[in-house]
Amino acid sequence: MSGPIPRRTIAVWAVGLFTATAALSAVAADDPPRLRWEKDSERGARVVVEGLDRARLDTLETLAADSPIWVSFLDVRLAGASRPLLGEGRVVGDRAEFRPKFPLEPGSSYTATMKLAGKATTAAFTLADSKPTARATRVLRVAPALDVVPENLLKIYVTFSAPMRRGEVYRRVRLVDVESGPVDLPFLELGEELWDKTQTRITLLFDPGRIKHGLRPREEEGPILRADRSYRFEIDAAWPDAAGKPLAEGFRWTFRAASADAVCPDPKTWKLEPPPSGGRRALTLRFEEPLDDALASRLITVETAEGEAVEGRAEVDRTGRVWSFRPKSPWTTEPHRVAVDPRLEDLAGNSVAKPFEVDVFVVDRPEVVVEPVYLPFTPRGD
Amino acid sequence: MSQGMMRSAAILATGFVILGFGASARAADDKKAKPALESASALAFGPNGVLFVGDTKAGMVVAIETGDTRAAGEAAPINVANINGAVADMLGTKPQNISINDVVVNPASGRAYLSVARGQGPDAVPVLLSVGSDGKLAEVSIDAAKVTKTALPNPAKAGGRVQRTDVITDIAFVDGKVLVAGLSNEEFASRLVALKYPFEDASEGAGIEIFHGAHGRVETNSPVRTFVPYALKDQTYILAAYTCTPLVKIPVAELQPGAKVKGTTIAELGNRNKPLDMIVYTKDGKDFLLLANSNRGVMKIPTEGAATAASINKRVADTEGLKYETIAALKDVLQLDKLSATHALILARSAEGSLDLKTIDLP
Numbered sequence: 237m238s239g240p241i242p243r244r245t246i247a248v249w250a251v252g253l254f255t256a257t258a259a260l261s262a263v264a265a266d267d268p269p270r271l272r273w274e275k276d277s278e279r280g281a282r283v284v285v286e287g288l289d290r291a292r293l294d295t296l297e298t299l300a301a302d303s304p305i306w307v308s309f310l311d312v313r314l315a316g317a318s319r320p321l322l323g324e325g326r327v328v329g330d331r332a333e334f335r336p337k338f339p340l341e342p343g344s345s346y347t348a349t350m351k352l353a354g355k356a357t358t359a360a361f362t363l364a365d366s367k368p369t370a371r372a373t374r375v376l377r378v379a380p381a382l383d384v385v386p387e388n389l390l391k392i393y394v395t396f397s398a399p400m401r402r403g404e405v406y407r408r409v410r411l412v413d414v415e416s417g418p419v420d421l422p423f424l425e426l427g428e429e430l431w432d433k434t435q436t437r438i439t440l441l442f443d444p445g446r447i448k449h450g451l452r453p454r455e456e457e458g459p460i461l462r463a464d465r466s467y468r469f470e471i472d473a474a475w476p477d478a479a480g481k482p483l484a485e486g487f488r489w490t491f492r493a494a495s496a497d498a499v500c501p502d503p504k505t506w507k508l509e510p511p512p513s514g515g516r517r518a519l520t521l522r523f524e525e526p527l528d529d530a531l532a533s534r535l536i537t538v539e540t541a542e543g544e545a546v547e548g549r550a551e552v553d554r555t556g557r558v559w560s561f562r563p564k565s566p567w568t569t570e571p572h573r574v575a576v577d578p579r580l581e582d583l584a585g586n587s588v589a590k591p592f593e594v595d596v597f598v599v600d601r602p603e604v605v606v607e608p609v610y611l612p613f614t615p616r617g618d
Numbered sequence: 619m620s621q622g623m624m625r626s627a628a629i630l631a632t633g634f635v636i637l638g639f640g641a642s643a644r645a646a647d648d649k650k651a652k653p654a655l656e657s658a659s660a661l662a663f664g665p666n667g668v669l670f671v672g673d674t675k676a677g678m679v680v681a682i683e684t685g686d687t688r689a690a691g692e693a694a695p696i697n698v699a700n701i702n703g704a705v706a707d708m709l710g711t712k713p714q715n716i717s718i719n720d721v722v723v724n725p726a727s728g729r730a731y732l733s734v735a736r737g738q739g740p741d742a743v744p745v746l747l748s749v750g751s752d753g754k755l756a757e758v759s760i761d762a763a764k765v766t767k768t769a770l771p772n773p774a775k776a777g778g779r780v781q782r783t784d785v786i787t788d789i790a791f792v793d794g795k796v797l798v799a800g801l802s803n804e805e806f807a808s809r810l811v812a813l814k815y816p817f818e819d820a821s822e823g824a825g826i827e828i829f830h831g832a833h834g835r836v837e838t839n840s841p842v843r844t845f846v847p848y849a850l851k852d853q854t855y856i857l858a859a860y861t862c863t864p865l866v867k868i869p870v871a872e873l874q875p876g877a878k879v880k881g882t883t884i885a886e887l888g889n890r891n892k893p894l895d896m897i898v899y900t901k902d903g904k905d906f907l908l909l910a911n912s913n914r915g916v917m918k919i920p921t922e923g924a925a926t927a928a929s930i931n932k933r934v935a936d937t938e939g940l941k942y943e944t945i946a947a948l949k950d951v952l953q954l955d956k957l958s959a960t961h962a963l964i965l966a967r968s969a970e971g972s973l974d975l976k977t978i979d980l981p
Contacts, residue, residue, distance in 0.1 A: 317707035322757055341711055402738040421890055424861055430803035432781035435740040439803040448838050452886050478739030530804045585806045593838045
């Protein structure tokens with residue numbers, strides 16, 4: 237299992253700070269313990285000391301895995317590092333081992349130093365660099381990548397073909413006013429970053445302080461997007477993916493801002509096209525305006541008239557206006573309904589429940605919708 | 619044959635069984651149980667050394683009884699220059715692969731605790747570390763500690779490819795409750811969650827909707843970025859900074875499951891700026907709020923007016939409401955916590971780009 241490992245031996249003075257290290261210090265000259273690295277499928281490699289006599293092994297065996305005495309006997313660190321690696325020492329059979337807590341990094345060099353009876357022995361190890369991934373990561377989808385969006389656009393979702401690296405997003409995307417150049421700080425910059433679990437989709441929020449009326453950021457600087465102006469959203473090709481490799485290419489989306497949208501989406505205005513019964517043809521809904529890509533895919537569901545969920549797959553097309561649902565099992569002729577969760581938002585953060593901002597001084601405000609909105613349909617019998 | 623060789627031979631003769639045992643024990647160890655933490659972001663201490671950890675990836679809040687309750691008298695200063703380098707060395711990686719997500723001080727012992735991610739990809743591993751005045755970093759052992767957790771209500775239905783997450787941005791322990799502020803990566807809404815501790819079953823209705831009203835007029839559902847508990851005239855409040863910059867106060871008593879709460883704006887923090895972290899402290903008999911910001915440095919804000927600062931209803935020249943002072947000496951502060959009555963612990967980015975953990979006098 238063990239690969240070619242360079243070794244060198246250096247003599248140093250060891251100071252016995254602990255009684256246990258003192259017990260380890262007497263060693264037979266004709267039987268020097270051997271220090272080596274051994275490959276390990278989980279951590280890359282572990283450090284192994286063989287040839288220790290039983291008395292020393294017994295002494296080591298009494299120590300806790302993270303005892304500082306282990307470090308004074310066996311110090312394992314990244315080459316040139318100021319501190320030893322976290323890990324655990326233990327006695328396995330007739331050998332002492334140190335297992336790093338975390339996998340060693342491909343391409344990095346590590347040293348193990350064993351101090352015994354006033355002598356230090358060092359063994360170095362370099363984990364081979366991992367094979368580069370065959371295909372570069374690409375931008376799969378940007379939503380809403382439309383020609384025209386309202387000037388109070390709230391979110392942009394970017395989906396990648398593979399997981400991306402954290403800590404980069406706000407210097408890898410930018411918004412450019414086609415006439416006047418880059419827009420300063422258009423997005424809310426959150427250290428936590430709004431990724432999904434797989435780190436393949438990031439949500440960018442336009443700075444809400446520049447969208448909402450009555451706040452200083454907007455009053456002093458105006459909204460980020462202004463109606464009738466053109467903008468370009470750009471993704472830098474140098475943005476590294478989780479493997480550290482740049483994207484296959486950058487991404488550009490040019491669009492024009494239209495006037496602000498302050499109207500809630502109303503499911504009653506949508507056009508529903510019932511599917512034929514007996515098959516698995518898609519049920520489609522056409523919206524009056526483009527809706528939020530992620531929310532429309534998740535918050536519009538299909539159920540029977542009794543409220544039992546119908547399993548299937550929902551999708552929103554690239555226009556943001558057409559939602560389709562393909563059931564897992566063929567449609568029956570029973571009455572069904574589409575259930576719309578009132579948290580569903582349009583591109584400007586107006587939900588079915590309420591607008592993005594509510595002027596509480598207006599007396600005849602529409603009521604906040606709290607229950608799902610149902611759109612009944614029956615699959616066609618043709 | 620030398621004595622050593624004979625001994626080795628003897629061990630070889632009988633050692634098969636021993637080695638076999640060793641190997642099977644290791645295999646059992648390696649069988650991965652679900653880790654106690656999938657990620658570690660915001661941290662907060664409760665009483666008796668209980669550390670609350672926001673686990674965004676798992677959608678959980680985890681309580682760890684650290685057992686670190688030994689008061690060290692007056693908390694000694696903690697200073698570790700280039701702490702991201704030191705952490706990277708311990709975890710066997712490069713500093714650019716380390717994120718220090720939060721830093722808090724255990725008030726029971728004066729030790730600092732750090733939530734760290736090793737790696738920047740989706741498989742990044744969370745690590746909790748602690749450090750005292752000797753500058754020695756130690757891993758916080760979760761395996762040995764008593765750990766309890768509770769799930770945050772996630773409105774996304776299980777099954778299928780759920781991409782919705784609630785990113786936890788801050789946690790605090792107030793009046794027997796763990797308050798958790800978060801932000802969804804889908805709907806624009808603020809759901810502050812109040813969880814009783816010891817944890818009970820989280821109910822779906824535990825979310826509190828937080829609104830912000832600009833000039834008492836235009837209301838939006840605004841996510842809270844960071845907040846701090848504060849006792850004011852016999853009532854406990856949280857002073858909270860919204861993502862849209864205003865600083866508000868909200869009575870903790872109003873934070874009931876299912877409630878809709880509107881914060882009272884007590885200051886606007888100015889544009890091109892985001893609040894990062896805050897603490898409250900007393901100096902010369904007066905209370906101050908110390909707030910670290912992305913672009914406007916560290917602000918020292920006397921809280922005197924907070925009790926009376928009614929909702930700001932008209933616009934004034936600069937930061938509205940409470941007046942603030944910018945502490946020029948404090949630059950690029952990312953994290954703040956109170957170390958003692960007179961000192962604070964900060965995590966700041968140095969001119970060279972490293973992260974330094976430093977003890978400062980409270981200004």
